[in-house]
Amino acid sequence: MRLALHRIRGSWLVGVAFLIPGMLLSPVITWAQTVPIAERLLLCGGCHNSDGNSAIPENPNLSGLDAEYIHRQLQDFRNGTRKSPAMSGIIPLVDEKEFEALAAFFSKQKPKPGGAVDAKLAAQGKEIYDEGIVGSAVPACSGCHNDDGSGTEKYPRIASQHSAYVIQQLMNFKSGERANDVRAVMRAVAKRMNEKEIRAVAEYVVTLKGAQE
Amino acid sequence: MKQAVAVFMILQLLPWQTASADMADAVKSTKGYGSKGYVWGKLLPEQVAVLKLNGDAVRGKEAFRGCRGCHRPDAAGVTDGTYPRLTGQHASVVIKQVTEVRAGVRVNPKMDPFAAEHAVSTQEIADIAVFLASAETTRENGKGDGDYQAEGKALYEKGRCSDCHGRRGEGNENKAYPAIAAQHYGYLKREMDYIQKGVRGNSHPDMVKAIKHYTHRDIEAMADYLSRMSDYRQSGAERNAK
Numbered sequence: 001m002r003l004a005l006h007r008i009r010g011s012w013l014v015g016v017a018f019l020i021p022g023m024l025l026s027p028v029i030t031w032a033q034t035v036p037i038a039e040r041l042l043l044c045g046g047c048h049n050s051d052g053n054s055a056i057p058e059n060p061n062l063s064g065l066d067a068e069y070i071h072r073q074l075q076d077f078r079n080g081t082r083k084s085p086a087m088s089g090i091i092p093l094v095d096e097k098e099f100e101a102l103a104a105f106f107s108k109q110k111p112k113p114g115g116a117v118d119a120k121l122a123a124q125g126k127e128i129y130d131e132g133i134v135g136s137a138v139p140a141c142s143g144c145h146n147d148d149g150s151g152t153e154k155y156p157r158i159a160s161q162h163s164a165y166v167i168q169q170l171m172n173f174k175s176g177e178r179a180n181d182v183r184a185v186m187r188a189v190a191k192r193m194n195e196k197e198i199r200a201v202a203e204y205v206v207t208l209k210g211a212q213e
Numbered sequence: 214m215k216q217a218v219a220v221f222m223i224l225q226l227l228p229w230q231t232a233s234a235d236m237a238d239a240v241k242s243t244k245g246y247g248s249k250g251y252v253w254g255k256l257l258p259e260q261v262a263v264l265k266l267n268g269d270a271v272r273g274k275e276a277f278r279g280c281r282g283c284h285r286p287d288a289a290g291v292t293d294g295t296y297p298r299l300t301g302q303h304a305s306v307v308i309k310q311v312t313e314v315r316a317g318v319r320v321n322p323k324m325d326p327f328a329a330e331h332a333v334s335t336q337e338i339a340d341i342a343v344f345l346a347s348a349e350t351t352r353e354n355g356k357g358d359g360d361y362q363a364e365g366k367a368l369y370e371k372g373r374c375s376d377c378h379g380r381r382g383e384g385n386e387n388k389a390y391p392a393i394a395a396q397h398y399g400y401l402k403r404e405m406d407y408i409q410k411g412v413r414g415n416s417h418p419d420m421v422k423a424i425k426h427y428t429h430r431d432i433e434a435m436a437d438y439l440s441r442m443s444d445y446r447q448s449g450a451e452r453n454a455k
Binding site: 132134137139140141142143144152154155182183184185187188189 | 275278279280281282283285286291293295296323325326327329331332333
């Protein structure tokens with residue numbers, strides 16, 4: 001947030017910058033208008049922080065995620081393929097033309113390391129993450145998302161993601177509420193996991209560092 | 214004789230109880246072996262399509278990512294045999310198995326979601342097959358106790374298993390007979406068991422016939438022998454001598 005404000009401070013845009021979100025949020029104007037990214041960050045940054053490292057554990061970090069992945073999620077929120085109480089209120093305010101730039105912006109932000117974890121729980125999670133659960137045919141997370149959680153363009157980065165968010169998403173995949181996994185693989189995997197296993201994996205994910213550049 | 218039967222029956226019971234996690238796989242296929250109109254090796258439309266494509270090992274390595282969670286990054290599977298070793302498997306075999314799991318000919322609930330159309334494309338199957346054929350691992354496979362080597366060898370060769378799967382367990386690329394040398398003991402045992410019981414959906418009818426009269430101990434002995442064979446690709450000396 002601070003970053004975005006700093007960039008436009010002193011310019012005549014400052015007034016507009018505060019005006020536009022106000023206009024967009026008013027019930028009169030319900031459809032999106034294209035605005036410059038610095039201004040758009042006032043909206044996105046409210047929940048995800050303007051550097052994509054959200055301070056609220058229920059809201060995902062977007063920093064460092066693959067741009068195509070973010071873009072697809074935005075489209076899925078727009079067309080209802082992915083549902084979220086928070087995003088369903090926000091997404092109609094954003095013009096589809098902005099999706100690409102927003103995705104590119106958050107993708108380029110530097111991810112922050114995850115916070116403190118319950119070491120015992122994280123160790124249980126590491127076992128599942130690296131080896132899977134052979135007895136119940138849960139594949140190792142590392143198979144697709146890499147040992148370090150860096151992911152690829154097909155499988156999103158999950159390193160240092162908030163555990164609360166990861167738990168929620170895995171539970172949503174498990175119940176089928178979230179069904180926008182392109183290959184339908186996450187639903188299959190999450191269905192084979194119980195909540196205890198999901199919590200353990202989510203705890204470990206927080207500690208992952210992603211690709212070291 | 215009565216004693217032997219009793220021992221056989223007890224042995225028969227044990228693995229079925231311990232292998233409960235795999236019971237889901239032991240479901241008779243409605244499209245496969247034992248169903249009306251099942252012909253082993255009759256090409257499915259998708260198999261015709263895959264065979265027309267050129268596989269690429271580099272692309273295959275990336276596409277294999279979706280398989281690594283179970284078959285492991287080196288494609289060596291899990292040594293207890295839950296997941297088979299795929300390194301060096303013939304491309305034709307990989308194509309046959311993936312497409313037949315996907316078509317429901319071979320029932321495999323564990324693998325189903327990962328073999329489905331939206332998870333792996335027809336081109337990716339061709340790519341993965343080429344990648345696996347040349348994949349190598351440094352990890353040891355899961356082996357039997359080694360107690361029944363001679364017995365296993367005799368059963369394998371005299372039972373004419375080697376007619377198709379080869380004396381070195383090398384299989385046959387052209388006929389899509391799998392290489393079985395140095396496969397995990399647990400996997401060999403389980404699949405032979407399924408084939409005997411008629412629940413491996415894409416079984417070759419000749420193999421079901423050949424394995425029919427084998428006891429559970431016979432199967433264990435053969436699994437033991439096969440699991441202790443060296444990787445067929447590493448026995449070049451024997452190949453040249455032939």
